Amino acid sequence: MRIAIVTDAWFPQVNGVVRTLDTVRRELEGQGHVVEVIGPDRFRTIPCPTYPEIRLALFPMKRLIAALDAFAPDALHLPTEGPLGMAGKKLAVKRRWPFTTSFHTKFPEYLHARTGIPAAWSYAFLRRFHNAADRIMVATPSLEAELDQRGFRNIVRFSRGADLELFRPREPLPLDLPKPVFAYVGRVAVEKNIGAFLALDLPGSKLIVGDGPQREELQRQYPKAHFIGAKHGEDLARAYSAADVFVFPSRTDTFGLVVLEALACGVPVAAYPVTGPRDILSEAAQPVGALSEDLREAALAALKVDRAACREHALRYSWSAAAGQFLDALALIREEARA
Template identity: 35%
Template sequence: MAAVHTRSMTTPDSPGRCFALVTETYPPQINGVANTLGQLCNGLLARQHRVQLVRPALRDERPGSDSQCGLLERRVRGMPIPGYASLQWGLPSGHQLRRLWQSERPDAVYLATEGPLGWSALRVARRLQIPVISGFHTNFQQYSDHFHLGLLHEPAMRYLRWFHNQTLSTLVASSTQQRELSRLGVNNLCLLGRGVDCSRFHPAHRSNDLRSTWGAADNDLVMLHVGRLSPEKNLTLLAEAWEQVSAQNTSGRKLHLVIVGDGPSRAELQRRLPHAVFTGALTGEPLAAAYASADIFVFPSLTETFGNVVTEAMASGLAVCAFDTAAAHQHIQDRYSGSLAPVAHERVFIENLQWLTEDREGRRSIRLHARHRACQLDWSSIVERFERYLLQAAGRQPALAQAVPSK
């Protein structure tokens, strides 16, 4: 077969390297994966690398390419994910990726998602002998139980295990996830972690005017939940915890519940919690103000790969009530910088929330220590680690990579 000679996006006169990031979700979409990919992409650009961002086109966008300031954005066709109307699978795009990577070859590829787009990117990169690493951002294997897809659990896990074991390494968000995936047979796991923007999420954004719109006086206690309102988020426990704690309130202070986010479970949750404040999804300054204007963060989810909202709440100076997993396990010391319940011990979770509402001094101390801990989790160190993993992968690039057989 004839050889196709490629050129790299990085020339001898340009600093840095060229990396391709392939993902099914990206800002302005609102979720932890999109937020993380946005931080990683911007971080690489700030370090003078060039980035090819491959993602599905949003509903108001057309497939195509744009290039500016070191970023080549390649939008491919997608289709909505059932139950997640705002998110899309990227459709297989092998021909487009082959043309792109044969003309502008990246030094390494990062696959953030395992859907059809990620699968086709893995296939093309391996054929072109481009080094590939992957990230495990979503616990799809745990979601099957919540969406009554138990029969798909084993096939899904086999696919995920196969997919990630085809890459040089798989980056994970937390030590608990690293242990779980190792047990399930995923190899070459590396801890990446997550950062938090402690300037954006800061106690100084507390607003009494915002609290008053929630019906909360200065001396009242506001419990906050932030996240997607969907069955896999264990929202039944959120409702049960609120009902029990508010019914047994002995703190002498009026309690309020504010829920930030949207999703398929919102209507059901509103029926069960008619007195709660539902704000819908928030971003930017309104989200930062919502965090800082609350007092206690209630997070019952057991399906997180990390849970960015936990560290955002800590940075905002909130006392977090969560299970001992993912970000909470990694960054909270029980009764010191938050409260932790053993995984799936719902009674302990509710008791911890009760304690946070009643112990004023304990809650004040926790909020101070939570902020202090969060300020140690800057994104720059995460981006530096991510860059190092990409450069290590690029170093394994075959010596004859400039000549790629055509197909």
């Protein structure tokens, strides 16, 4: 199958959406499918307001049409709701092409945190975008239930996985921090709610692995926390392994790949009982972390969790299975298109 993915999130951005799409692309190509990713790197771009690290394609329709016509896809997937996603939707509707979308990010909550724009306004826009698709892929049951209540339709499951070879219990980075070590890994940005973690009264040390627009502010505000910047590959896996507990303070992520990576490294997770962590942790046969509206309580409870159980639970999540779900959704659409 020839699969076109038109996405506003692509390299050189590094985030959960990009990592998900890139990993699924490689899985599908390994099965013999041809995948063409059309991202902002092919277009003239401008920085996203309030988020300059993200580049938005400027007037992309003409080049997008040329790229899709040259590729001649059997299936079209639009995972983002930015200029490229909107152009892809407009073209698909005009040509009566079936297409799928995926709901990766709670942008209404992000926008509200950054600008104060009511989330209901943004959800109305997202509903119009996604409900035009033949399938909306979501990662978890709780996100499916939430979107269903908000009027989203034709929802199917597209879970996530972890690189279980890379992310495994390892020799930790030699950080020489007082124990226990409570760690966060990810973008250092306001929507990640990292301040809620850093403000906790916890023993030992707080470790922040990652970079982003809020790093300097948080470093000034919490000088006792240890910020070591972004890590990749084996250094990232060793950074996870340096933690006694992984603290995930976000309330807006739809899954949280970092939660799964921490578990794969044998690190228990503390989080709020929200979409993503609630789904991942509640599916475990035995405790692999703790959920609570009192994040301090969850962090301290997670210290008692068996690290071997965390690794065992993470083994249930594979990228090959996730890619199979993705492919199944596309195959269903093609069958309907032939009917």
